[in-house]
Amino acid sequence: MSSVTGPSRIHELSADELAIYRQLDPEQLPKHIAIIMDGNGRWAGQRRLQRFFGHQQGAESVQYVVETASRIDLPWLTLYAFSLENNLRRPETEVSFLMRLLRTYLVNNVKRMNDNNVRIAYIGRIKDLPQEVQETMQWAAEQTAHNTGTTLTLALNYGARVEIVDAVRDALRKIAAEQSGPLPLEELLSKFTDQHISQALYTAHMPDPDLVIRTSGEMRISNFLLWQIAYSEIYVTDRFWPDFRGKHFLDAIREYQCRERRFGGLGNAPKVKPVEPEQVLVR
Ligand code: FPP
Numbered sequence: 001m002s003s004v005t006g007p008s009r010i011h012e013l014s015a016d017e018l019a020i021y022r023q024l025d026p027e028q029l030p031k032h033i034a035i036i037m038d039g040n041g042r043w044a045g046q047r048r049l050q051r052f053f054g055h056q057q058g059a060e061s062v063q064y065v066v067e068t069a070s071r072i073d074l075p076w077l078t079l080y081a082f083s084l085e086n087n088l089r090r091p092e093t094e095v096s097f098l099m100r101l102l103r104t105y106l107v108n109n110v111k112r113m114n115d116n117n118v119r120i121a122y123i124g125r126i127k128d129l130p131q132e133v134q135e136t137m138q139w140a141a142e143q144t145a146h147n148t149g150t151t152l153t154l155a156l157n158y159g160a161r162v163e164i165v166d167a168v169r170d171a172l173r174k175i176a177a178e179q180s181g182p183l184p185l186e187e188l189l190s191k192f193t194d195q196h197i198s199q200a201l202y203t204a205h206m207p208d209p210d211l212v213i214r215t216s217g218e219m220r221i222s223n224f225l226l227w228q229i230a231y232s233e234i235y236v237t238d239r240f241w242p243d244f245r246g247k248h249f250l251d252a253i254r255e256y257q258c259r260e261r262r263f264g265g266l267g268n269a270p271k272v273k274p275v276e277p278e279q280v281l282v283r
Contacts, residue, residue, distance in 0.1 A: 006117070006149075009071040013246070017068060020250040028257055030210035032076035033069070033249075034232070036224055037061070039216025039240030046240075052097050057242035059105045063112065068246030070116040070150040072253075076206050077152050080224050084125065084159035099133050102156070106140040113140075117149030123202035124158030153206070160226035163202055167227075171196035203228055211256045213249070215241040233259050 013021055037058060044054030062079060069077045082098055090098075106120070113120060120140045127134070137156075175191050176183055198204065208228045214220070217238040221229070235252045237244075260267045 009073070012071045013068065016247045017071075017250055020247055020254060021072065023254055024250070025257055029072065029074065030253060030256060031074070032078065032207050032209045033074060033211045033213065033253075034078040034080070034209040034225055034229070035065070036080045036212065036214040036222060037241040037244075038214060038218055038222075040242055042216060043240040043242040051094060054240075054242055055098060055101055059101055061241055061244045062105065063109055064245050065249050066118060066150070066152050067112070067116055068249050069152075070118050071246075072250075074150050076209075077150055078123070078155060078203075078206075078209065078225070079152070080155045080158065080222075082124075082156045082158070083223060084157055084162060085223065087128075087157050099130060102154075103133055103136040106136050110140050110143045113144045113152070114147065117147045118144060119147040119149070119151045120144045121151055121153045122156055123153055123163075124156045125162070126156060129157055151206075153203075155224070158202075158224070160223045164197065164227055167197050167200035170200040174200070197227065201227060208232065210261075211235060211252065213237070213252045215239055215244050231261070231263050233261065 010018070010021060040054030040058040041051040042054070043057065044051050047053070062081075065079075066077065081102065086098070087095060110120075122137055122141070126137065129137075172188060172192060175188060175196065203225070208230070209225065209232045212221075212225075212229055212232045212234050214234070214236045217236060219236060233256050235255055237248065237252070239248060
């Protein structure tokens with residue numbers, strides 16, 4: 001079988017991955033998976049290592065998962081690599097290590113991204129990152145811009161609340177600018193819909209995530225894609241991110257395929273004897 005982006009690469013999966021992939025329905029694969037990569041510090045702590053080593057090992061996991069995603073032809077993979085809160089609340093030494101790690105990761109992996117037909121993109125307040133980091137990021141995006149397989153989006157200096165506030169401001173400005181004269185506030189608000197917000201988010205060009213994966217067992221969203229995940233399935237694993245591999249990624253997709261997505265509707269409830277609503281006593 002071949003995919004929209006070229007011949008199938010399923011045969012490149014490892015034997016473990018292939019065993020899980022064969023249990024999946026290829027027609028029902030998610031289009032967009034977003035991951036909260038958590039547990040680098042605890043992974044290191046368990047080994048009596050400093051946190052830096054957890055992040056370093058975490059960067060290895062990123063590449064494993066990206067390549068598995070590209071082999072199954074996942075169109076969109078979004079990774080929460082660095083939050084606005086990480087930037088503000090972590091010691092300077094850890095933040096600058098993460099910045100250095102990101103640059104090294106991009107420089108070392110651009111060739112592999114091209115070999116795997118992966119395009120690199122970013123979301124977040126990129127302009128507030130150090131200049132040399134921005135330059136490497138732009139270089140990696142340019143080097144991979146021609147690829148047509150998986151789009152790997154790294155969320156960097158990202159916070160969903162700030163993203164939504166910025167999107168609302170932009171959307172209102174745009175509506176106001178489309179009018180010939182000044183618009184009374186109530187009229188402006190009446191024209192404003194959720195579509196305006198969706199179209200003004202960093203992610204306007206992507207489908208919303210079908211599946212959000214969080215590693216290390218925490219049951220939190222941590223200010224990640226709050227608007228976009230309204231109807232996403234959430235999968236939490238106790239495994240720490242540095243131990244997360246392609247087969248665990250496929251495990252998450254297998255679990256996703258067992259879920260019934262209802263988007264607020266009723267789904268496939270079992271058939272019951274029909275009764276007129278008026279016949280039901282309201283207590
Ligand atoms: C959470 O672990 C992880 C991060 C704050 C950073 C994520 C970074 C990486 C996975 C490595 C580099 C990424 C790229 C794209 C090269 P934590 O430090 O919060 O772990 P803890 O909760 O156990 O302390």
